[in-house]
Amino acid sequence: MGHLLEVKDLKVTFALRFGDLTAIDGVSFTLDRKEKLGLVGESGAGKSVTGFSIINLISKPGFISEGKVIFEGLELQSLSDKDIRSIRGNRISMIFQDPMMTLNPVLTIGTQMIETVMAHKKVSKKEAAEIALEKLNKVYIPSPEKRLQQYPHECSGGMRQRIVIAIALLTDPSLIIADEPTTALDVTIQAGIMDLLIELCNTENMGLILITHDLAVVSQVTEKIAVMYAGKIIETGPTDLIVKKPRHPYTKGLIKSLPGAQQPGETLNQIPGMMPTLTDIPKGCAFHPRCEIHESVCTTKIPILQEAGQKDHLAACHLLHKTLEETNGAQSTPEQDN
Amino acid sequence: MSDRWSRFRKSYLFYSFKRDPIAIACFSIFIFLVVISFAAPIVAPYNPYDTTTIDIMDSELPPAWMEEGNENFWLGTDIQGRDLYSTMLYGLRTSVIIGIFAVIFQAFVGIVVGLISGYFGGRIDAFLMRITDIQFSIPYLIVAIIASAVFKIAFGANRFEELAIPLLVIIIGMSEWPKYARTVRASVLGEKSKEYVEAARVIGLNNRLIMFRHILPNTLTPVLVISTIQVAQAVMSEAALSFLGLGMPVTKPSLGSLINLGFEYVFSGSWWITLFPGLLLVTFVLVILLLGDWLRDVLNPKLYKG
């Protein structure tokens, strides 16, 4: 057996009235147990769609048109509806962005936990409730018995996200996909939730895909990063390489725009322009209209991922020779800060 | 005038209209029906109000294409021997007049109440909204039926029949105005907080001027959308009242009283006296409702739900 999860040349298409729209184009990556992958990009880059396509839960009219998702030896994209349901929420759990919206407002927390256990395990209601209590304890929720009787709106946002994490743990999955798990929370409790998630991945021996627009968060907690732009992975590699020696101009821009990359008092850097919408992706490299160093080749030819200096570090850019020099020059600044 | 017309032709409303075949069809049918009903004295082959042209021997004739039909009366005749087609045209005219005036009446009352309520707020608002609450808790049709029953007993049947049209306008208007009041109040509350109202106050314009010249125009979109649906509703209410004998008398028929008239003869097989006015009523109401739906989708105002 190979990796826990292997995504190969994934292509997701939305069949719309005026034609097909490719939302995800040739995305590939692998993940092992205990490994944490950060999927980074602006909103609309296709990172959430990638997350949902792993469990084949793309909103209509989207579907996986090409490629494979191999999880624990199973090709998920070709499983029947019934078979994929036995994977969803069982072997692969998801954590959504806004805990205020993910829990059903009219069902008790107990109901929503017990139903998940009973959908996947042949246990009695009482045994399911015990599992629920055990997992609530794991996420440090005080008086969990009381919580089971409560409705979501009786809990705070941070508490609800802990409950959502507990639900993710119910069936002892081997992979968790967390889609912006802390973005909707108060800044003061974000770190606590993230620490909890990372700690549980390590102790429970699970793989984690962390989908976020926040490069600062992933750089602290993941081993690997894949940066997405307009439906493609444009740079991927070990976290420290991506953060310290980014090769794609877009990744460089992202890192430069992090608060802390400047001196106090300096204005924050930002990448000029906006990400293109799926309906009008530029020819050639999708990033070239915003790229400061683009050349004529960038406007015609689509760059493919290629090795960028080190093993496992890939970037999709025609001008890697140019970006190498720049990286070496600019590298000193963030390092001095640390 | 031509300036306005060209501006209208470039508007989003007209653009969406051109691209929506259902809206075009509905609008054409609506205009067609309104025109032929108002042109009834010219278009209709007979005058159903003129008793001298009616021959009781012609009564209950089936439509012209049927065996016993008479080619002079292509949709047949009613029990008094009136040409059904002509009577329907006159009846539709009555229904349209009552529908439109009832809506104007209720819109006027509702807009005034809504403006006052939303603009002044406080106790006046609480009082007026309490009244609309109470009226909302009683279905409009019950209000209309009871009001017309009371009028009918109070005026006596003969006087009621003479005054039927204005009375129905008032009755239907009274039973429906809270819908306007709520909607207008809601949009006034939205508008009131905007800067231009504040500015108008600062330069010392008086309340009435601000309300009617500045706030009112901005509440007209939801009012327009409701009004289309309310016209359909009013025509339906009028038909229901007339069917119960609480509306237009048989001598001055509306579509509802024609259906009522025909109902008694359905058992003897004279289905056409009921069917044709019924179909005309359904068509008229349906095209207005579809137009209303289309307007709502295009203009997308915030409407009061309820």
Next chain:
Amino acid sequence: MFAFTIRRIIQAILVMLVISFIGFAVQYSIGDPVRDMVGIRVSAAEREALREKLGLNDSFWIQYSRFVRNATRGDLGTSYFYSKPALQVILQKAPATLELVFVTAMIIVLVSLPVGIYTAINPKKLFSKITMGISTVGVSFPVFLTAIGLIYLFAVELHWLPSYGRGATVNIGGWETGFLTKDGLLHLILPSIALSSIMLPLFIRLIRAEMMEVLETEYIKYAWAKGLSRRRVWLLHAFKNTLLPVVTVFGVEIGILFAFTILTETVFQWQGMGFMFYEAVERSDTALLVAYLVVIGVIFVLINTLVDILYGLINPMVRIAGTK
């Protein structure tokens, strides 16, 4: 919940006071209780004596307070035509109307829920498109036209079903029911279908729209991500959230159903309160008319209050807010 209930009760009393005021104003201005009691062949002097005795020469407000006091004791005046207490006449007619409304409400619930849910889940299926088309047209059909159509087709042409009346009824403790005989049930079919035809299109559209909105929410997507069965996602997670707005509207619309019973009962000569009201107008039976107004007011207020409480029971957010 306590404060909430008190508020609802105060509002209910207020509505009843307004209705009784309107009722009394009608009675005061157009009614003639003396005629109602003794008929018209009584001398003017005797009438005047009776007026004095009945307190009809008292001021408006004194008479109104007497009217309210009597009403709370169940005395709503005397029907001229029946020569009986008006309330007694209405209560005799009430079972017919209540049974008709009950069966209609059942039809509405049993048809609109599955159809609404199905069309929300499968908006592109042919059945859904046809249903939506029919319901659009259905809204513009007046109930009396539907009723006449049904009578013409099933009673006059096909002779399958009876066209008017309640058929054979059984008296159980003063309640005349049509539920217990085959004849009574057959007579119920056409009126209840006609009456439900006004609300069905509306409810199918409402349930479909609300359900489609709910199906787009995050918590439904999350329910799918948990690997729950379709049944559970659709019929528990989505449906329970769809129900909240539907219950409120249902309460209001049941009230409107009572209004439409006047039309339906008239067409089918159904011996209920609606037909009684129609006849009372024809006969200028003011006392009965006013009594009907008050009774129907009580029914609306009861339904509205019940629906509010039911809403509180389904919606945990109201329930908790009330207990705090």
